[in-house]
Amino acid sequence: MDWNQLLFVVFPYVSITLFIAVTIYRVKYRPFTISSLSSQLLEGKQLYWGSIPFHHGILWILLFHLIALLTPKALLLWNAVPIRLYLLEISGFILGLWALGGVVLLFWRRMTVAYIKAVTTPMDIVVLLLTLVSILTGVLTAALYRFGSVWFTGVFTPYLWSILTLQPRPELVAPLPWLVQLHLFNNFALLALLPFSRLVHILSWPLDYLVRPWQIVIGMVSRKATK
Template structure:
């Protein structure tokens, strides 16, 4: 095993996983007030809504495809009656649609952030690093799905990249499996580990804060600070349906 392979396919994953876990604990203990999306909706909402909808819909579909393709061995899907050809057709079709949806949302979000002066002013260096890694992952993921599978004859990552990844959690990763994968897959994987290491220190922590409380929370009433605002409201003529 060459030193670069040891660094990329063993050291980097374990360091990234450690930083991911420890970083979240540290962030929660020391920066709970910063545990937020740092939303810019109040600055601009018209372009945000469709962009964030496309991005998250595509993201959930992409995550589902990765769980099925990387964590579920090919032997299990074959045992369930799903042939390799059927899996390939479904994964390429669904993966392409999901990737394009997520990519469209990402481009719209990035364009909004860079073209709106007020939104751009809220962007931190950590945000830019997050966008860069997400962009690399999206581009390489789309190329792997469309380019490798449709234009170059296909590549069975379920027999190489997936077993290496699962081997990390059994403490027996076979680096030769990932080292021999096409370059686009290796770039995709490295960008993913770097993003995991950055995650606890970015706005991505909001992924763990699902606001279930909002479903049953009472409405919030906002009133003006002007002393006459309440009197004006009461004096306003009311209409009946």
């Protein structure tokens, strides 16, 4: 077995298996632990400026990835007109930078705000770092190896389907530059850790965060305590 097989066949299957098995375990036996364990009450300002750009950026980017995986022909058809290709690539890039700025701030907040540091676990730091690497390598891939929305459909769509249909074709990703391979590998690492970390809250599809009204948290302080 060579490195290529190990990184792009064995590792993806280990990640997918862990993701499915541990997620089922958590949903069945630990349903009340499926949460992002919000730290909004400890610090709100930096959380707002980190979390909102990160979520708005990343949800759109992941939707674009999903479209490339599920309907590659529609994407190629869209990209057949140059202005539409530029529009997609430029908006993807801006959204990527938007998400990157958000995740950098979230990481900074975890490392510098004392209250947040006190409730931060090693797993929080690992998933934040992996998310940072995912977004950074994605944005760099888009900048250095242009028109990814075109070549994704020729390389990653068949590769990902080959993994999902249990007929792995690692030779499709073997010739890619190391940066793009790192993007792929890192995302499988994120998938493996997802059910072990607070990232598991993704499963509760908190899409209403994008449109929900402001949440006002009101506390009660007794008269005695204020004197």
